[in-house]
Amino acid sequence: MTKDELLTLRYKVINIWPDMSNYGHYQGQVITMAKLKDGGIGWPTNNVTFYPAHFDNFPHLFEPLPWWKERKVEDMPEYVKSIKQEYDYGLKVGEIIKVKEWLRISKTMYVIQGPNREYHPDCLIPATEADYNTYLQTTNQLNNGQ
Numbered sequence: 482m483t484k485d486e487l488l489t490l491r492y493k494v495i496n497i498w499p500d501m502s503n504y505g506h507y508q509g510q511v512i513t514m515a516k517l518k519d520g521g522i523g524w525p526t527n528n529v530t531f532y533p534a535h536f537d538n539f540p541h542l543f544e545p546l547p548w549w550k551e552r553k554v555e556d557m558p559e560y561v562k563s564i565k566q567e568y569d570y571g572l573k574v575g576e577i578i579k580v581k582e583w584l585r586i587s588k589t590m591y592v593i594q595g596p597n598r599e600y601h602p603d604c605l606i607p608a609t610e611a612d613y614n615t616y617l618q619t620t621n622q623l624n625n626g627q
Contacts, residue, residue: 484558484608487549487556488548488606488607491514491545491546491551492512492543492545492546493543494507494509495508495542497542504527505527511546512531548606549590549602549605558607558608559579559580559610560577560578560579560580561577561602561606561607561608562577562605562612563576564606565604576616577608577616578592578594590602
């Protein structure tokens with residue numbers, strides 16, 4: 482999956498309400514927002530378009546999903562960028578790494594970089610190979626005093 486696909490806003494139907502099936506909602510369903518003709522995002526279904534505000538107004542029915550949740554290991558990105566420092570050691574904010582392995586533990590995914598080097602995806606966002614190469618070039622320039 483691409484970085485943009487992974488970062489597309491999604492919701493999970495966690496409870497149902499009468500007549501929800503008339504609008505294409507069912508319990509356990511993951512709803513992925515789509516780009517609309519007007520430039521916004523929403524979920525078009527059954528001649529009705531639902532916007533993120535619809536889902537946000539009913540947190541007892543729809544759970545907003547982090548980018549990594551409810552994904553298959555094979556859909557996870559090859560590169561990630563740190564957006565939050567999880568520990569006093571390890572990845573610093575802004576670092577981009579090539580993932581050695583994704584591992585699902587229970588319902589959570591982890592980036593495994595080596596013994597005692599695993600990172601929770603809440604601290605990361607998907608990155609591209611181009612992002613990674615740019616990061617390496619910038620890091621090399623800084624290390625070489627340029």
